[in-house]
Amino acid sequence: MDSLFFIFSKVLTIFLYPLPVFFLFCIYLLFRIKQGKTKFLFFLICLFLYLSSSSYVANALVTGLEKDYPPVSLEEVPKAEVAIVLGGMIQTISSVKARPELSDSADRITDAIRLYRAGKVKKILFTGGSGLLLSDEYREANLAKSLLIDLGVKESDIILENNSRNTYENAVETKKIIEEKNFQSYILVTSAFHMKRSVGCFRKQNLEVIPFPTDYRSFQMDSGAFELYLPSAGYLDTTTFAIKEWVGYWVYRAKSYL
Known part of the structure; x- marks a missing residue:
């Protein structure tokens, strides 16, 4: 019984989170909108937000920033002043x-x-x-x-x-x-x-x-965690700062700060 409660608590709390609820409304509205062009534009907006708040996009962006700097143990670090x-x-x-x-x-x-x-x-x-x-x-x-x-x-x-x-x-x-x-x-x-x-x-x-x-932010995508398949504000935040960091990197290169 406790296991069943745990499963339902995880699944039902989806309907308390703003983004999943927003996308449920989006699906409903896509069926209600009749005009083809309006429906297509609305679909593109929803798709953009969905991808931005997905674990796959967030992880790809942040992994590209982190991959050249793997974790270093304290034992490996040389002494410095x-x-x-x-x-x-x-x-x-x-x-x-x-x-x-x-x-x-x-x-x-x-x-x-x-x-x-x-x-x-x-x-x-x-x-x-x-x-x-x-x-x-x-x-x-x-x-x-x-x-x-x-x-x-x-x-x-x-x-x-x-x-x-x-x-x-x-x-x-x-x-x-x-x-x-x-x-x-x-x-x-x-x-x-x-x-x-x-x-x-x-x-x-x-x-x-x-x-x-x-402060590594990349995810273990092969973990099979249920939460990886849901859009979330956390993934949207990761996408946001990863985009900011990529833009900052290229702007700094253009300004010869690097």
């Missing part, structure tokens, strides 16, 4: 101001702490100001400091860069600190899907970083 952590995991517009609120990319900061605690790096350099267009009151690096300290990093081992607004500026501003501190070796910590563009930016600044990718 500093871990450069790219921002993008702390909510600067969270309604909660009493503590840093982490986003889906929290692995960036937690893996940097793992490197530090394993003795792979002596310092953590967090780079990231505000990437918001109209609000820069809260800088991500400033918010990260208290979190790093709470999780066991000595304040004297934390270096903050809070002026950069994007990946290119992360590299430019970080280079100034690297030269000032005379660091000779550095591990770059960021999401695997973001590593392709990040490594290019840092190496363009003549910083030969050691990549330590984290």
Whole structure:
């Protein structure tokens, strides 16, 4: 009986999710619309949204970004003087101001702490100001400091860069600190899907970083999971940031940032 309840709870909750319900309405409307041209255009719109929110499209886009940077174990990582952590995991517009609120990319900061605690790096350099267009009151690096300290990093081992607004500026501003501190070796910590563009930016600044990718977003498509066959807001989100990352990569190449 418990197994049956589990199955029904998974199947019936489909009708609580906005996207599956939306597509059910779309199917209904496709049968109701009589005009051929209108029906075809409506079908194309629905198909576009369906593909954008499918696991197959989302996974293909993000896998293309991650494939050149497979996971690296702590044991494999050579020692370096500093871990450069790219921002993008702390909510600067969270309604909660009493503590840093982490986003889906929290692995960036937690893996940097793992490197530090394993003795792979002596310092953590967090780079990231505000990437918001109209609000820069809260800088991500400033918010990260208290979190790093709470999780066991000595304040004297934390270096903050809070002026950069994007990946290119992360590299430019970080280079100034690297030269000032005379660091000779550095591990770059960021999401695997973001590593392709990040490594290019840092190496363009003549910083030969050691990549330590984290926060993998690709899926195991052969798992047979029922949820893989349903459109979801999660897959739509993956498609969205993967497209943004691909566009960012090619724009950066065009601007010679890479």
